[in-house]
Amino acid sequence: MTLLQLALAVSVTAVLGIWCLTRALVVSAPSVASVYRRLYGTTATAATASTSRWERPIASLGRTVAGSAAGERLTERRMYQLRVSDVTAAAIATRTITATIVGFVASIAALGLPLISGAHIPWWLAVLAPFGVAGLAGYYQYSAILVTMSSRYSEFRAGVAAYIALVSVCLTTRRSAAEAVTYAADIGTGPAFGAIAAAVHAAPQMGLQAWEALDAVGAEYGARELEDLASSIANVSSIGVGVESTVVAVAARMRQVGLDDMQRQADRQTASMFGPTMLFVLGTIAFLAYPLAERVLDAFSTTS
Numbered sequence: 001m002t003l004l005q006l007a008l009a010v011s012v013t014a015v016l017g018i019w020c021l022t023r024a025l026v027v028s029a030p031s032v033a034s035v036y037r038r039l040y041g042t043t044a045t046a047a048t049a050s051t052s053r054w055e056r057p058i059a060s061l062g063r064t065v066a067g068s069a070a071g072e073r074l075t076e077r078r079m080y081q082l083r084v085s086d087v088t089a090a091a092i093a094t095r096t097i098t099a100t101i102v103g104f105v106a107s108i109a110a111l112g113l114p115l116i117s118g119a120h121i122p123w124w125l126a127v128l129a130p131f132g133v134a135g136l137a138g139y140y141q142y143s144a145i146l147v148t149m150s151s152r153y154s155e156f157r158a159g160v161a162a163y164i165a166l167v168s169v170c171l172t173t174r175r176s177a178a179e180a181v182t183y184a185a186d187i188g189t190g191p192a193f194g195a196i197a198a199a200v201h202a203a204p205q206m207g208l209q210a211w212e213a214l215d216a217v218g219a220e221y222g223a224r225e226l227e228d229l230a231s232s233i234a235n236v237s238s239i240g241v242g243v244e245s246t247v248v249a250v251a252a253r254m255r256q257v258g259l260d261d262m263q264r265q266a267d268r269q270t271a272s273m274f275g276p277t278m279l280f281v282l283g284t285i286a287f288l289a290y291p292l293a294e295r296v297l298d299a300f301s302t303t304s
Contacts (some may be wrong), residue, residue: 066088081153156286157223158192
């Protein structure tokens with residue numbers, strides 16, 4: 001490595017280090033949307049969240065991708081997961097594009113240092129590696145976001161099942177249906193209990209009944225069991241029909257649904273292990289059979 005190449009490598013490393021240090025220590029003024037979100041807990045749009053000049057074009061490209069047919073399909077297919085996770089399709093697209101760009105730049109930097117030092121790299125590797133790394137980085141980011149959304153929605157559904165079970169227990173303590181709904185929402189923790197408690201406590205200020213708030217939460221997050229519970233409580237107030245047996249049946253159904261989901265996930269994980277298990281078995285057989293096959297072939301060659 002010549003002195004010129006060494007100086008060039010040191011200068012590039014220094015520039016990258018200074019840029020990363022500047023980006024890490026920069027403190028920008030909070031936007032109005034972020035302050036409002038901190039004060040009132042509301043969700044702001046991704047358009048007002050980006051203040052950096054580097055983030056604006058990526059966020060604009062993310063909104064364009066989210067407005068396409070693929071983005072609309074994602075929003076329609078995972079609508080409830082997006083609401084529970086408090087993210088938008090534009091935010092997902094922006095994070096995926098950012099990961100893709102970072103992977104592309106990082107791979108170019110990783111290839112540039114050996115080239116500067118005089119190492120020989122095949123031209124096809126130098127051309128295809130950045131695109132391959134960028135695609136893998138974007139796909140990994142997208143898959144990780146989807147997995148996190150599914151996990152949060154499963155947690156939300158488990159919280160709904162626990163809430164309905166608590167309501168059924170509260171109804172056995174001679175509480176009224178409205179008292180059971182409010183008390184069960186107050187003693188639980190988690191995203192489901194938080195959403196239900198917020199809706200139930202805000203209902204009187206909006207001139208609504210507690211079961212109407214439950215019905216709204218069920219419709220917003222795709223929890224049909226909350227809508228059934230709200231209908232049962234509404235029947236109690238209007239017709240006088242007993243609600244205990246209905247709530248117990250809904251809680252039992254929620255538990256069965258949770259068990260079915262766990263069984264399906266276990267079956268899926270078992271099926272996904274079939275390929276690696278077969279590869280391991282075949283590799284073990286090949287490893288053990290190779291010496292025997294070599295001896296048999298040597299014996300045949302010697303006899304011939």
